[in-house]
Amino acid sequence: MNEIQDLLKELKQENGTKIVFVVADGLGGLPQEAGGKTELEEARTPHLDKLAKIGITGMSTPILPGITSGSGPGHLGIFGYDPMKYRIGRGVLEALGIDLKLKPGEVAARGNFCTIDEKGNIKDRRAGRISSKEGIRLVEKLRMIHIPGVEISLEPVRGHRFIAVFRGEDLGPAMNDTDPQKVGVPPLIPVGKDESSKRTAQFVTNFLTQAKKILNDQKQANMVTLRGFSSLCPIPSMTELYGLNACAIAYYPMYKGVARLIGMNIADFEGEWDKEASVLKKYWNDYSFFFLHFKGSDTTGEDGNFDKKVAQIELFDSQIGTIAEMNPDVLVITSDHSTPSLLSGHSWHPVPVVLVSHSCRPDDVESFGERSCSHGGLGHIKSKYLMSIALGHAGRLRKFGA
């Protein structure tokens, strides 16, 4: 916990109000040309703009100024968990995302099928983005691997992705990725940074050697890399800290993983963003907090496609009216980090935020964009304060001191 969370835990009170957080992943952007409009500024977003008019806006910094946030820490911050304190590895997040039941002491890693050439150098870090069906077939082959002293669980995710979990006596997660993050070089050898992680590294090396043999006859997916070795660390739930009964409405595994980690229930539904508003309606009476996640603004930003990101933001906007109609006591719309299409990746730029509540103080901002929200009444805040601000507006916090 951190200072603000200690306080929230102390001051929380139940009053039956409902809070909705809507996260457009990687929403923050940049103009294509100096001085131009960002993707969000370019997009036609009547519903978001309406909220900016009636609500209070501002800019939110996910980690610290200048620091680019991954999706995990970006979301933890939004939910009030200081991402500098709760450092959760990719392996754990993705394992939780596919509902793998991890226990403390188990080491999880994210796996990629990749293509290596005859010299053993990586040619394609994603094995030509093989299909999910092919991924499932190959994971099944790898399940043949048995190593005395360790139990290995493998689960396919999507396409070339899978999760590996290593269970055994005294295994540590402190080791490097084997994915070198570039082509033309061989996968890296895992090296443990402490005694228990050295034990894990030995098992992992053995696993990789056997995987290479088993995949030897494949054309594309003839090797694997592992990264984000990590173990579950204890983290208090949103119920314990804030007294909220929380539900996540998300369709990407990783975001379900973050949500599950902090004690949210995961709404079970088919479909993507277009279904989330109706899922919200369906579960409306069952929870006091909802987290809705939209992915399209991040993937199109990662692809460096300005126009497609604009279109995805307009798609995002199209559901905002329906969500707002549910009339939550507090509605917050923001993002976990910026993903400017100019940079084709996550960035350090702050993200816009709007909060709507009957008790929000109005500001002069009339549209939802990076430039406009930087003048907003919330000012420039760290994302870890969004939750306390929302709880305050929901009347869910008692007075501090007499």
Next chain:
Amino acid sequence: MNEIQDLLKELKQENGTKIVFVVADGLGGLPQEAGGKTELEEARTPHLDKLAKIGITGMSTPILPGITSGSGPGHLGIFGYDPMKYRIGRGVLEALGIDLKLKPGEVAARGNFCTIDEKGNIKDRRAGRISSKEGIRLVEKLRMIHIPGVEISLEPVRGHRFIAVFRGEDLGPAMNDTDPQKVGVPPLIPVGKDESSKRTAQFVTNFLTQAKKILNDQKQANMVTLRGFSSLCPIPSMTELYGLNACAIAYYPMYKGVARLIGMNIADFEGEWDKEASVLKKYWNDYSFFFLHFKGSDTTGEDGNFDKKVAQIELFDSQIGTIAEMNPDVLVITSDHSTPSLLSGHSWHPVPVVLVSHSCRPDDVESFGERSCSHGGLGHIKSKYLMSIALGHAGRLRKFGA
């Protein structure tokens, strides 16, 4: 180190980009009359205004709100070193500024020749600002002083200024200045705050007694004061923390001292501000980080001369175009603290900052001034985040978390 520096050290990556920080000392100001223009707002600064248009602006607080910063901490903050953590005395800074090789355990102090009257009260704290030649002659006389148990090094600086370094067994730096910072009173007696500093205080008292005798026949410089007693404390270099190979282009000793302290190389050149852009060009290929320092905005502010400060700011602006033409990946222009001519001294007011980079998010600010930058897209930040923001824009930081 502090939280942000730990993170930068962990996330740093080399990518060949260049960062330039230009510091106009004491730039921040105040209007002469309520509601009027500040010195910076009054000055004609076409080059700075152009950067404000294409870059992102904001306000930077050197230490904490309401706290007036000295030049040392002001600069440390700009370079990402929390000035609350690294407290470096004036003596150390000035000693480093003239390339005196200090070792931990040695005690350095800044000395001033001053004028005392027949009662021993200070009449002029700067001895009528004697010439450098005269200063050198008098320092030579003081070198006659020998005290058993301590080795004393004296070095002239400029005019009435010199540095004294005390070397010996178990010497501490914790003692008061002997400069009372006003006239009509005698110099203060140095009192050590702990055992080892009491030892130093005895040696210093002995030194001052002998100095008074030796200078007795001088008309102006008939006494000395010492202040800023301090010892070197370990401080990590910019290379270690940020992976930057840094060069300082400055003509005042103290700023060279700060720069040297954190591992910058000091560019060797004759002349002042008007030469710095050409020195930048000369060393362009040798470094990844440059710090350029301009002094005139501080000295004119200290003198309480509004019009001269305006003129100095225009002189500062005249070189900005040439510096910007070098097209660094990130250009930051800011200040170490405010020195409003209205107050004839340093002040607590935040200072304007502008950052220019291909990945900076534009804001609505069109001119470089205190009023305009307070609406800027960077918001109001602590100066210790300027470095992380610059490193982010330079692409020199890996992503935090998955």
